[in-house]
Amino acid sequence: MKQSQNDQVAKKFYEAPKIVTINLRPEEAVLGNCKISGSSGPGNPSCAIVPRCSTVGS
Amino acid sequence: MACVAEESPSGMWRVSFRIGEVSLGLTADQSFHRVLSLQIQPFCSKSEACDIEIRLVWANALTSPQGRLLFDSGSVWKLYEDSPGFVFDFSSPVLGPQPYKRLHVDRGFHQGRILLNRSCFPDPSTCNPLEYPLDELVVMHRLGRERGVEVHAAGMRDAEGNGYLFLGHSGAGKSTTTSLWNQQHSMTVLSDDRIILRENHGQVWMYGTPWHGEAAFAAPEKARIERFFILEHAPENKITQLTGGRAVGEIMARSFLPFYDAAALENTMSFLQEVVAAIPCYRLEFRPDGTAVEAVRQFRG
Numbered sequence: 001m002k003q004s005q006n007d008q009v010a011k012k013f014y015e016a017p018k019i020v021t022i023n024l025r026p027e028e029a030v031l032g033n034c035k036i037s038g039s040s041g042p043g044n045p046s047c048a049i050v051p052r053c054s055t056v057g058s
Numbered sequence: 059m060a061c062v063a064e065e066s067p068s069g070m071w072r073v074s075f076r077i078g079e080v081s082l083g084l085t086a087d088q089s090f091h092r093v094l095s096l097q098i099q100p101f102c103s104k105s106e107a108c109d110i111e112i113r114l115v116w117a118n119a120l121t122s123p124q125g126r127l128l129f130d131s132g133s134v135w136k137l138y139e140d141s142p143g144f145v146f147d148f149s150s151p152v153l154g155p156q157p158y159k160r161l162h163v164d165r166g167f168h169q170g171r172i173l174l175n176r177s178c179f180p181d182p183s184t185c186n187p188l189e190y191p192l193d194e195l196v197v198m199h200r201l202g203r204e205r206g207v208e209v210h211a212a213g214m215r216d217a218e219g220n221g222y223l224f225l226g227h228s229g230a231g232k233s234t235t236t237s238l239w240n241q242q243h244s245m246t247v248l249s250d251d252r253i254i255l256r257e258n259h260g261q262v263w264m265y266g267t268p269w270h271g272e273a274a275f276a277a278p279e280k281a282r283i284e285r286f287f288i289l290e291h292a293p294e295n296k297i298t299q300l301t302g303g304r305a306v307g308e309i310m311a312r313s314f315l316p317f318y319d320a321a322a323l324e325n326t327m328s329f330l331q332e333v334v335a336a337i338p339c340y341r342l343e344f345r346p347d348g349t350a351v352e353a354v355r356q357f358r359g
Contacts, residue, residue, distance in 0.1 A: 015301075022307040025227055028210060031198065031314055032133035032191040 061102035063092045076103035076278070078206060078254025078265040080197050083108035084188065090114050090174075093186045097268040098193060101278045110167055110200055114187050117173040120157045123147060129318045135191060137318065146195060153178040161192060167200040194269050197254075198314050202322030205329050206256045210312040212236045212271075213248040213264045213281065221281030222354065223253060223264050224342065225312045226289035233273045234346050235289060242351050247275035252314075255333065262337050285338050287354065288312070292343030295353040305339035306330045 027033055063071040071092060074083040083105060125140035138145040143164040147157040158178035163170035172187050179185040198208050211225040212232040222239070226232045236250040251271025253264045263280050270276040288300070288308050300308060309330055316322045340359065344350035 020304055020307065022304075022311050024311050028227055029311075029314065029317070030131050030133070031194050032131045032135055 061094060061099040074103050074105040074108050075101045076105065077101050077197050077267055078201065078208070079256055080110070080200050080204070080206075080254075081105045081108035082110045082112065082193075082196065084112050084114065086114035086187075089116065089182070090187070091183045091185065093183065095186060095189065095193075095268070097270060097276050098188065100276070101268055110163075110170060110196060112161075112170040112172055112196070114172050114174065116176050117160070118176055120147075120160050120173060120175045123160070133191075135195070144199075146192070148192065159187070159192070161196070163196070163199075167196065167203060170196070190269065194252075194267075194314075197267075199316055199319075199322070201254065202316050202319060202326055206254055207326050207329060208252060208254050208267070208314045209309065210251065210314070211253040211264075212250045212275075213253040213266065213283075214239055214245040215248065215279065215281035216246075217244050219281065221264055221283040222287075223283045223285075224287045224289050225309060227312060230289040231291055231344065231346065232289065233271055235344070235350070236273050236275060238346070238348060238351050242348055246277060246279055246281075247273075248277050248279050248281065250275040257329065257333055257336070260336055262333050283337065285340060285359070286334075287340050287342040290341060290343045291346065293345065294343070295345055295350050296341075296343040297353065297357055297359065298341045298343075299359065300339045300341055302331070302334055305334045308341075309334070309339065 061073060063073045065071045069088050070085055072083060072085045073092065073094065074081060075098060081103060123138045123140065123145045125138035125145055127136060128139050129137040134148050134150055136147045138147065143162065146161040148159040149157045154177065156175055156177065158175050160173040161170055174185055174187060201207055209225055210227060211223055212235055213221065213223045214236065215221050224232060224235050233250055236247055239245050240247060248264060248266030249270055250273040252267040252269040254267055256263050256265065262283050264283050265280045266277040268276050286309065315326055338359065342354065
């Protein structure tokens with residue numbers, strides 16, 4: 001009896017397979033694109049494609 | 059830690075970084091200036107042998123690579139395949155017809171060599187060899203060979219050590235969410251735009267990265283997360299659980315992946331399936347005000 005109750009608890013509802021479309025955004029999925037200018041990260045000065053740098057202390 | 063280059067008696071210098079548990083070492087001779095972006099400097103680490111070792115070399119000219127074109131990013135870089143591995147070419151019309159930089163790297167992303175085109179850098183002190191997007195590309199490709207992935211997300215940790223992760227495309231509300239949380243609670247923001255996910259003994263951890271967004275948060279910190287939230291603007295706050303396959307798909311759509319690399323994609327897909335099996339994923343429709351913060355903090359789903 002106890003085993004049967006456990007089986008019922010463990011039983012999951014059947015869910016029919018379905019196709020769901022999830023859209024990618026190519027302009028965001030590919031690295032190298034810039035969002036903002038004048039800062040760093042994806043919007044760093046290199047987004048202007050003119051290398052400008054800060055020098056690390058040594 | 060302070061980003062101090064180590065120098066060897068042979069005149070070489072070396073710096074190393076650790077980003078999302080991926081370590082990267084950069085070695086060069088004294089003809090190269092130690093130029094690093096400000097945002098990567100907090101990620102400097104002490105690593106004798108890194109996961110990825112890169113050597114800098116000058117090139118007098120860079121002609122077209124011989125390998126097969128695998129991918130054209132449409133921005134500054136193209137990826138080629140050659141017999142020992144991959145070649146990333148970086149070009150810009152501003153710097154002339156030749157690539158201004160080239161990265162040769164093995165298939166496992168263990169060893170690399172950056173060739174800097176001397177003709178594009180008449181002043182070497184302006185040349186940052188790891189400049190975005192090269193640094194991020196290297197780490198992203200290496201993650202595709204490990205158990206990890208970089209996602210488009212804002213991540214933060216509260217004073218009790220609880221991690222909160224909000225995934226979203228541009229405009230979904232990552233910066234808004236970061237700002238709202240920061241105003242209401244004392245949070246350590248790991249990043250407002252790019253987070254690395256790793257799994258460790260069944261726990262899912264997020265790591266800050268140097269590649270921040272508009273709010274410029276980038277911290278070399280980590281936090282354990284117990285759920286994913288996919289951000290979406292809405293007139294009212296609402297939290298809805300996403301089931302396994304849907305959750306994996308939604309996270310993948312907000313991940314940075316090498317789409318041209320089947321093995322890495324399969325590895326990442328398998329990683330995300332495990333991660334989603336370990337912790338639940340929710341769609342967070344939110345109002346851009348403080349009520350959204352409290353809705354998440356009180357949520358116990």
